[in-house]
Amino acid sequence: MDTPIPRRGLIGAILVLMAAAFLLPHLAKPPQLQEGRVLAGPPAWTGLAGLDDLRHQTDAYVADRFPARPFLIGSLNFARLRLGDSGSDRVLAGRDGWLFYNDGSRLSPARGVGAVDDAQAAEWLRGLSGRIEALQGRPYLVVVPPAKETLYPELGPAWYDGPNPRRTSLRLAQLAERTEPGHVVHLHDAVTAVKAAGVPAFSRHDTHWTGDAAYAGYAQIMARLRAMGLRQPTRPLSDFRPVVNGVNPPRDLALMLGVASFVPIHYRGYVDPSAAGYRTTWLSGRRSWTAPQVVETGQAGKPTLLLTRDSFSNALTPFLLGHFSRVILTHIDDGFWRQDLIDRFQPDVVMLEVQEHGLGFVMRGSPAVSEAAEARIEAALPDAPTHGSLAPSAPSRGRFAPVARAGAAFVGLDAAVPTPGCNVDQALLDARGLVASGWISDLSVKPGPTDGAVRLTGPAGDFLQPLPIDQARPDVAAAFKRPVAQPSGFSTSLSVEGLPAGAYGLRVYRRAASGWIGCQGPQGLVRP
Incomplete structure (x- = not known):
């Protein structure tokens, strides 16, 4: 007959381990x-x-x-x-x-997988030319920091053969130099020089460049701005105070693994001592670094800058701000081209900063181009279509209608509850239509209705069009561990016939069991 003692010991050990699991967070950080x-x-x-x-x-x-x-x-x-x-x-x-960061493609952008073809490149160049022409002589600059894996291929995974010289970012920068010289600054060579000098350009445990690499980028930017008419010298690095690690050092990759507390973190950035006198005004209810904001530097007589940026700007902006009296900061998630902020603040310089793997997407929503610009693009890409396609499918025949006349089916949109379960992956508006894709779900336990709507709101009016939310998104279901969240996607091309010209903000809605839920999309989309 088996004795119960070993069984009691096993039960006791399990209870001790369970108790330890609950006590451990109280005993150790x-x-x-x-x-x-x-x-x-x-x-x-x-x-x-x-x-x-x-x-x-x-x-x-x-x-x-x-x-x-x-x-x-x-x-x-x-x-x-x-x-x-x-x-x-x-x-x-x-x-x-x-x-190294993996977006799911195992460094495909650096390896040149899925690089832009001639038609896509031509459409991108049209976007660039449209923005330059819309500013009517005011400088427009696209700043492109390199990705970590393109600078340190020898430290990448064993299977990684290094960056492709025909990858999208380099090809677009080269084409831009042929069609709109001086407006795209790819910083790969400048940052490579930092690495060659024995100074870390990236840190071991983070995605972003170091302050030393950002300073090299800043020097390149200032040289280009001087060529565009900005009469200011590049400040020496000694004007800025180095900060090693600091309160919250960049270490995003180590945090994703949960090993930030186990590995030695080393990151050097820089701050401008004069920044203590800067004054920030927020343009929305948000207060994070990505929120739209206006920085008054107190530098009388200097120009105004509108900077649309991604997270690489955190190391770059301390060097730039002191050259301007006012800097309007906005994040690329709120729109790549902010006609609304251009009209409101009348900046002297407009700059877009985006890490190289995002360069192929940032010309969406640009103003239309002139025939002269079109001729330059055709000369650079003679085999590309004269006008790139807006989307694989033709725009729907439905029309945007004023929200006031939307009908009973859309009552309650203004009371829609913002949901964290959503993202607008793409939004492109031009004279031919609106292309939009993404996902939205209330992450409930039951499949929800597929009724949805897309809304464009701007000074010219408030307009709505139905949008089915029914496409499969297995990535969403996997991320939230909710299989019922899979049919949450949308991808559509919508007609904008009759929509007045102007700048618009985009919002997507979906009907849920408890009412409408809403998802904020990019701002500053432009209907020419």
């Missing part, structure tokens, strides 16, 4: 962990018919909220990193402990 996804929410009871889904929800909630989870993830991923492996599909482990 958890490793820092930023997963880049929304953790599973509390399970919702929907009746006996939903028991199976309730079980899956409960499993996901318990797994995501287990108290010792950060310790387990961090420790396991640190052990895997020591073996040259990554514990996250968003992070690639390179040589010598270096980490």
Whole structure:
């Protein structure tokens, strides 16, 4: 007959481990962990018919909220990193402990996979020319910091053969130099010189360039702005104060793995001592660095800059701000071309900063081009179509109608609840139509209605058109661990016949069980 003592010991050991798991966060500081996804929410009871889904929800909630989870993830991923492996599909482990960001394509943009063809390049050049012409002589500059894997291929994953010299960013910069010389500044060579001098241009555990690389980019930008008429010298690096690590050093890749508390972080940035006198005015209710804002530097007599940017700007802006009396800062997620802010603030210089892998997308929503610009583009790309296609499919025959006449089917849109379960992946507006794609879901436990709408709001009016929300997005279902969130996508080409010319902000809606939910899209889309 089996003795119950071993069984009691096993039960006791399990209870001790469970107690330790709950006590551990109170006895030791958890490793820092930023997963880049929304953790599973509390399970919702929907009746006996939903028991199976309730079980899956409960499993996901318990797994995501287990108290010792950060310790387990961090420790396991640190052990895997020591073996040259990554514990996250968003992070690639390179040589010598270096980490690289994986957008799901395993460095495809750097390898030249899916590079723009002639038709796409021609459409991109039309966007660039349209913006330059719309500014009527005011400088427009596109600044392109390089990606980490293009600067340090020797420290990339073993399977990575290095960057392709025909990748999208380099090809577009070269074509721009032939059609609109001086308006696109690709900073690959300038940052390569920093690395060649033995100074870190990127850090081991973060996606972004260092302050030293950003300074090299700043010097290149100032040289180009002087060629455009800005009469100001490049300030020496000694004007700025170095900050090593600081309160919250850039280490995003280590945080994604949960190993930031286990590895030595080293990152050098710079601050401008005179920035203490700057005054910031926010242009919306948001207060994060990505929120639209106006920085008054107190530099009387200097020009005004409108800078649309991504996260690489955090290391760059300390060098730039002191050259302007006023700087309007906006993030690319709110629109690549901000005609509304141009009209409001009348900047002397307009600049777009975007890391090289995003360069191919940033000309969407540009003003129309002249025949002269079209001729230059045709000369550079003689085999490209004269006019690039707006979308693979023809625009729908539906028309945007004023919201006031939208009808009973769309009552309640103004009370729509903003949802974190959404993203507008693409929005392109021009004279031919609106191309929009993305996803929106209330992340409920039951499949929701597919009724949706897209709304364009601007000084010229407030307009609406129906938009079905029914395309499969398995990536969304996987990210939120909710299979019912899979049919949450939209991808459509809509007619803008009758829509007045002007700047618009875009918003997408979807009907949910509790009413309409809304998703803010980019601002500053322009209908010529």
